[in-house]
Amino acid sequence: MGQFYNPNRNSNWNYGGAKWRLSRSKIDLFMECPKCFYIDNKLGTARPRQFPLNLNNAVDELFKKEFDIYRKSEKAHPLMEKFGIDAVPFKHADIDKWRENFKGIDFLHDQTGMTICGAVDDLWINPRGEIYIVDYKSTSKDEKVTIDAEWQDGYKRQMEVYQWLLRQNGFEVSDTGYFVYANGQTDKDRFDAKLDFDIDIIPYESESTDWIEDTIFKIKETLDQDIIPDSGEKCDYCPYHDRRDELEK
DSSP states (O other): OOOHHHOOOOOSSSTSSOOOEEHHHHHHHHOOHHHHHHHHTTTTOOOOOOOOOHHHHHHHHHHHHHHHHHHHHHOOOOOHTTTOOOOOOOOOTHHHHHHHHSEEEEEETTTTTTTEEOOOOEEETTTSSOEHHHHEEEESSSSSSOOOSSGGGGHHHHHHHHHHHHHHTTTOSEEEEEEEEEEEEOOSOOOOOOOOOOEEEEEOOOOOOOOHHHHHHHHHHHHTTTSSSOOOOSSSHHHHHHHHHHHHH
């Protein structure tokens, strides 16, 4: 029987180890719950992972393949024209590396000695040479998709980290980013072995990425201490473990 959860991570992947890097998802974990972040990155025990969203991953992969066709020809995708976006997919020798998990685009933050990294879904470029960060999302709901829900704040932080990383690498990056959102249709009479989607492109205007620098310093301070920090107010995991510990006493 396979073991799906291993609480004993190789120390090379913990803070201070040769392979540890501060990823975009780890930054978001710190924002959500410093305690879970510390136990994961300093002590080496990660939260139990959710089951992979294979359908969402399939949509992401097909989006990438489709936009790559237009990247190769340096032409605008029809969706860009439909939503009035004057841009083409950004053509760069490192685009595949930047989109690959555990690689991505990175930057060594000299003041903390930490390497910050993140894997983007896509990059577009406008005639002025500004890069748009693009993130693919997929769901299935009756109402029109938006990015207005509180739980989607993490999506916005994600995009801002990517904007910051590209800027640290010397690129001119627009404050505007785009969510390419696929919404699976459920109003069909038959399945017929296919799923149709409504596609929206939702712009997001970043007000500032200044919070990232401040957060990096807070993360460094947290990881260098020997005391486990408090839980985040909205952490769903810590109350479960706290209650379990109470019942075991």
